[in-house]
Amino acid sequence: MQQRGTQAAHNALLRLGKREEAWRKQSIHTVANEIVSEAVENECDVVVFEDLTDIRERLPYAKWHHVWAFRRLFEYVSYKAPERGVSVEQVEPDHTSQRCSRTDCGFTHKDNRHGEHFCCQKCGYEVNADYNSAKNIGIRYARNQRHKLRSSPTSGSGDAPVDVRINGGALNGESYRPIAGD
Numbered sequence: 015m016q017q018r019g020t021q022a023a024h025n026a027l028l029r030l031g032k033r034e035e036a037w038r039k040q041s042i043h044t045v046a047n048e049i050v051s052e053a054v055e056n057e058c059d060v061v062v063f064e065d066l067t068d069i070r071e072r073l074p075y076a077k078w079h080h081v082w083a084f085r086r087l088f089e090y091v092s093y094k095a096p097e098r099g100v101s102v103e104q105v106e107p108d109h110t111s112q113r114c115s116r117t118d119c120g121f122t123h124k125d126n127r128h129g130e131h132f133c134c135q136k137c138g139y140e141v142n143a144d145y146n147s148a149k150n151i152g153i154r155y156a157r158n159q160r161h162k163l164r165s166s167p168t169s170g171s172g173d174a175p176v177d178v179r180i181n182g183g184a185l186n187g188e189s190y191r192p193i194a195g196d
């Protein structure tokens with residue numbers, strides 16, 4: 015249609031682009047709702063994301079619409095979650111995709127990850143790479159929280175447990191109750 019160069023063709027392309035953008039937005043809304051619902055169903059207080067500030071540098075080969083989608087998803091969850099009593103936090107993203115999320119391991123190396131597949135070069139833990147990253151993000155948040163609790167002179171609850179839940183599994187940074195297939 016672009017090659018034909020008519021005004022009608024141009025308008026049709028514009029409409030297609032808008033429709034595609036609307037479809038993307040709707041998809042991300044759906045995913046955001048699912049994330050918040052899962053958090054509520056599992057009685058989670060917090061949904062944790064990677065800090066997306068430097069995502070362009072960390073994912074140089076990501077398509078612009080992937081980066082756009084990550085940011086949108088974070089925005090949508092950030093305004094939907096508080097309405098249902100869930101807060102949204104971010105953690106430093108460093109090495110979350112390279113680190114082995116098994117709590118008794120934690121070995122970090124770029125060779126651990128091959129595309130969608132994660133295989134720890136030290137302990138042999140094999141799992142979906144995104145799932146491994148998600149566990150690391152949860153673990154990082156839990157550890158940050160414990161550190162805050164311990165270093166707060168007024169809390170007096172330094173050993174308060176911080177549970178991390180992913181896809182119905184749960185871990186608290188020290189131990190991990192695996193889900194089926196993990």
Ligand SMILES: [Zn+2]
Nearest residue numbers: 114119134137
């Ligand atoms: Zn490992």
